[in-house]
Structure formats: structure tokens, C-alpha cells
Amino acid sequence: MKTEIVAEIGSNWEGNISKANSLIKECKKAGANAVKFQMWRADDLYKKDNPNYKEISKSELTFEKAKKIKKICDDLKIEFFCSVFYPEAVEFLENLGVKRYKVASWTSKLGHKFAKETLEKKASTKKPMIVSMGMGGNIKLINKILRKNSVTMCYCISEYPLLFEKINWKKAITFNGFSDHTLGIIAPIVFTMLKKQSKAKKIIIEKHVKLKSSKGPDASTSIDTEQLSEMVSSIRLIEKVNL
Secondary structure, eight states: OOEEEEEETTTTTTTTTTHHHHHHHHHHHOOOEEEEEEEEOHHOOOOTTTTTTHHHHHHHHOOHHHHHHHHHHHHHEEEEEEOSSHHHHHHHHHHHSOOOOOEEEEHTTTHHHHHHHHHHHHHHHTOOEEEOTTTOOOHHHHHHHHHOOOOEEEEEOOOSSSSSSOOOHHHHHHHSSSEEBBSSHHHHHHHHHHHTTTTTTTEEEEEEETTTTSTTGGGGGGGGGHHHHHHHHHHHHTTTTTO
């Protein structure tokens, strides 16, 4: 079984290229296969009276910063891709040569300003998609829009943090992806073990990752890069188990 491990950076780079560089290097060192950022415009998604607006706005991934981060990833030989929340960003990332896209739960629910338009723009690339539907949404509509794309659906519950006890493991193992919001690294390890037992050929684990010094909205529910390294090591051992 092959397990692909995606380090979700979210807002943990705090809009700082130097911090992004450090975080990407540590994720690569820990053994992650890819780093994922979020490409949105703060004013599209949040009101300025939101208590986290300042931090959210600070970590907005502009085209200029995305270009720099893509180069850092290319130099380190780790994949860079994004959850995208407006259609122009898809066009920009196509020019950067990204290999795939993430469809966030918020987009799957069609819960933000340009959700459907962005989803259709992603679909038009015919590239692979990782899809979370942790907020619900119309699965038939999503599958119809993405009918020409290779899609990996992720088991996901959009609670931050998610209590381990809320995971429905019987349902979770019907998915080939796991977008995890629990604290710590146990849930992804359990998912990998269960998928190994079910003889899955390929799975994707997505986990929010931070530096120990990271601050901001995502930091409290993210693992640090040392924990990421422990998680990757455990998963690689599980892959080698002969059943």
C-alpha cells in the first residue's frame, strides 16, 4: 500500500515567506510528500469584524508569494498545491504548473462567494482532485462537475479540534482519503492500519502542520513538524506489514 502524506499549512506560515520556507523544509525532512496551502482573498470569505480577520488577512496567499513558495518547493523536490477559493487563482496556478487541486469542505458545500465557479474552473483543468465534504454538500453535483477528473474523496469532519470519539471508523474506511482535524497523530495511524487491513492500494492522509513557534487560527489544532515526523515513520512501518 502507498500512503501519500499531505502537510496542510493553512495559515501557519503567517504570510511570511521565511516562515513558509522553514516549514516546507521541515515537512520535507519529516517525510511529507506534499505541502498544501490555501489560496483565497480575505475579503471574499470574511467580514472585517471577524475576531481573526487580522491574522487571516496576513496569511492571504497572493500570486507573488505563491510563485516564491512554488519555487521553494520545486527546489526541495516536494509537491506544492492548494485549496483554491476563487477562479482567477486556478488560472494562475495552472501557469505555475501545479499537478492537482484540493476542494475544501467549504467549497464542496458551495458555501462561499465563488464556490461553484471555482469548482468548475478546477474541473476544466482535468487534473486530479482531493475532495473533502466535512460541511456536507451535494455529492451528486460534485461528482457531476468533477466527472472528468480523477477524484480522491476524504473522510472529514469540519470541527476544530475534532474529538477522536466522533470518528465513525466504519464510514471512514470507505474513503481513500482522510483529512484529519483531531489533536495528535493517532487518528491517521489508525486509518492507515484499517486501510492496510482492507488491502487498499493507495491512500491520502492530510494533516494540519505548524512550526512550534506558529501562531494564528490554525496553530492550536495543528501538529508540529516533530509530530509529523513521528506520524510519517509510523505510517511507513504499517505499509511494510505483511498481512
